[in-house]
Amino acid sequence: MSLRPKSYRQLVRPLLQNPALCSANHLKRRHYSKSHYDEQLVYKYASQKINPVSIGQLLKYRRLPLSQENILDSVAYSQAELPVRLAKRVISFHNLPFIVGTNPHIARVYNQYYEAFDRLHAFAPISDLHSEWEFTQALERQTQVLADVIPSLAQGILECKQYMTREGRTAFINDLIRSRIGLRVIGEQHVALSYQFRNENHTQEADDSWVGAIHTKLLPARMMEQCAHLVQNMCEMHYGTAPSYFLDGDIEETISYIPSHFEYIACELLKNAFRATVDFTAKIDRSAHPPIQITITKGDGYVGVRIRDQGGGISKGNMRNVFEYSWSSMQSSEDSTGSSAMAGMSMQTNLALQQGVGGPIAGLGFGLPMARLYAGYFGGSLDVVSMEGFGCDVFLKLRSIEGSHTHPMARAIKGVFIECEPDIREVLLMLDAKEKFIIEDLDSRHLFINAAHLSYIQSQLDKELESTVYEVEAMQQPKPV
Ligand SMILES: Nc1ncnc2c1ncn2[C@@H]1O[C@H](COP(=O)(O)OP(=O)(O)O)[C@@H](O)[C@H]1O
Numbered sequence: 001m002s003l004r005p006k007s008y009r010q011l012v013r014p015l016l017q018n019p020a021l022c023s024a025n026h027l028k029r030r031h032y033s034k035s036h037y038d039e040q041l042v043y044k045y046a047s048q049k050i051n052p053v054s055i056g057q058l059l060k061y062r063r064l065p066l067s068q069e070n071i072l073d074s075v076a077y078s079q080a081e082l083p084v085r086l087a088k089r090v091i092s093f094h095n096l097p098f099i100v101g102t103n104p105h106i107a108r109v110y111n112q113y114y115e116a117f118d119r120l121h122a123f124a125p126i127s128d129l130h131s132e133w134e135f136t137q138a139l140e141r142q143t144q145v146l147a148d149v150i151p152s153l154a155q156g157i158l159e160c161k162q163y164m165t166r167e168g169r170t171a172f173i174n175d176l177i178r179s180r181i182g183l184r185v186i187g188e189q190h191v192a193l194s195y196q197f198r199n200e201n202h203t204q205e206a207d208d209s210w211v212g213a214i215h216t217k218l219l220p221a222r223m224m225e226q227c228a229h230l231v232q233n234m235c236e237m238h239y240g241t242a243p244s245y246f247l248d249g250d251i252e253e254t255i256s257y258i259p260s261h262f263e264y265i266a267c268e269l270l271k272n273a274f275r276a277t278v279d280f281t282a283k284i285d286r287s288a289h290p291p292i293q294i295t296i297t298k299g300d301g302y303v304g305v306r307i308r309d310q311g312g313g314i315s316k317g318n319m320r321n322v323f324e325y326s327w328s329s330m331q332s333s334e335d336s337t338g339s340s341a342m343a344g345m346s347m348q349t350n351l352a353l354q355q356g357v358g359g360p361i362a363g364l365g366f367g368l369p370m371a372r373l374y375a376g377y378f379g380g381s382l383d384v385v386s387m388e389g390f391g392c393d394v395f396l397k398l399r400s401i402e403g404s405h406t407h408p409m410a411r412a413i414k415g416v417f418i419e420c421e422p423d424i425r426e427v428l429l430m431l432d433a434k435e436k437f438i439i440e441d442l443d444s445r446h447l448f449i450n451a452a453h454l455s456y457i458q459s460q461l462d463k464e465l466e467s468t469v470y471e472v473e474a475m476q477q478p479k480p481v
């Protein structure tokens with residue numbers, strides 16, 4: 001299926017002709033170039049289709065012990081998927097506005113993606129364990145490099161904020177982070193399976209709680225407890241004081257999930273709650289910090305986590321911004337370069353520390369939007385409810401990757417591939433934030449969506465385009481004097 005309303009392209013053309021917004025395509029030679037850059041090769045890979053990360057694929061090798069065939073099959077999947085996904089990312093940088101592409105931080109991230117592509121595509125089809133191990137080691141290094149791109153990306157986007165529209169910025173980062181999650185899920189899953197296979201062979205023991213990087217008996221209460229303990233220590237180091245916390249609800253509940261994803265989301269949400277509590281205590285001069293309550297609830301195929309703090313909540317005005325990338329109430333008290341006063345460290349140092357879990361208490365403005373992307377990746381959700389002047393309730397819902405009948409990707413959903421212009425895709429991503437219908441965001445021109453939502457999408461898209469037409473037409477009317 002193809003969505004290409006003609007009128008929309010006509011409308012955006014004047015924007016694309018704006019020199020400040022023109023494509024950074026030609027930059028690849030000047031700023032990004034590697035002497036070995038092979039443009040045709042990247043385009044060849046990028047034009048291939050990718051397959052959505054499926055629960056079936058992730059849990060394919062549940063039956064232990066793992067066999068040599070399992071590992072070779074798994075590596076074949078990584079070899080087929082990863083270079084194509086990386087090439088598509090490389091191309092997405094070419095479409096950035098010229099000036100954004102010249103930013104050294106953005107250029108660094110670009111080079112890291114290119115390098116990962118270059119390393120991984122170079123392997124010939126693997127048919128023996130020796131080559132598989134070589135590929136796995138390269139893959140492990142590259143997935144680690146990609147795991148660390150967020151600080152550079154955040155710094156680059158912060159420096160280029162004025163050269164991109166809010167929508168363009170959000171779409172680019174969402175795209176990059178979503179695809180980074182996919183890349184890492186595929187890469188880390190294979191690396192974990194490969195280690196598991198070698199370990200099993202070595203120790204003759206099989207731990208059936210793990211399927212690659214997925215823990216099938218993860219205790220959300222224990223994960224929350226560990227993260228709260230870590231964040232409490234961070235808070236103590238940063239502010240010299242920290243609130244206490246307690247857990248209640250279905251604390252025995254287990255879930256099948258990727259622990260590093262859960263840990264990332266939990267730490268970001270807890271850092272926000274701890275920071276808000278300490279700040280608000282100072283603001284209203286109360287004698288002690290009220291504790292943070294972490295409640296676990298059991299649902300059908302999912303686990304709910306509510307983090308309740310008494311940190312004063314979020315004002316109505318700020319509520320609009322909290323899910324925006326690079327927006328932080330911490331930054332409003334800083335200078336325009338974004339240098340942070342946090343613990344006397346530079347913005348760069350703070351950003352460098354914000355790798356996975358840990359890092360600065362706040363200031364990057366990536367915590368909430370990224371946590372929401374992570375939660376949504378496997379069909380979960382993240383919502384913030386604020387009681388201004390009192391505190392926040394943050395609701396996290398994580399769907400078990402167990403392949404449970406309630407998982408949206410495991411249910412018999414009819415999906416449809418959509419090919420559309422990048423501008424239309426941006427509109428669809430915005431609509432998806434209101435009503436979820438995207439099963440997987442494949443690349444800048446392809447989405448895999450729930451077929452049941454097609455007529456809704458079409459009508460919303462028509463509405464959206466009509467309102468844009470109206471705005472542009474209205475803008476072109478001569479102003480009465
Ligand atoms: N529990 C909370 N209580 C009060 N404010 C919050 C809470 N969670 C998030 N916020 C607000 O949302 C903003 C964005 O959060 P986030 O994306 O995690 O970025 P950062 O923590 O780096 O500022 C924070 O700066 C803060 O103003």
Ligand SMILES: [Mg+2]
Pocket residue numbers: 268271272361362363367368
């Ligand atoms: Mg935060």
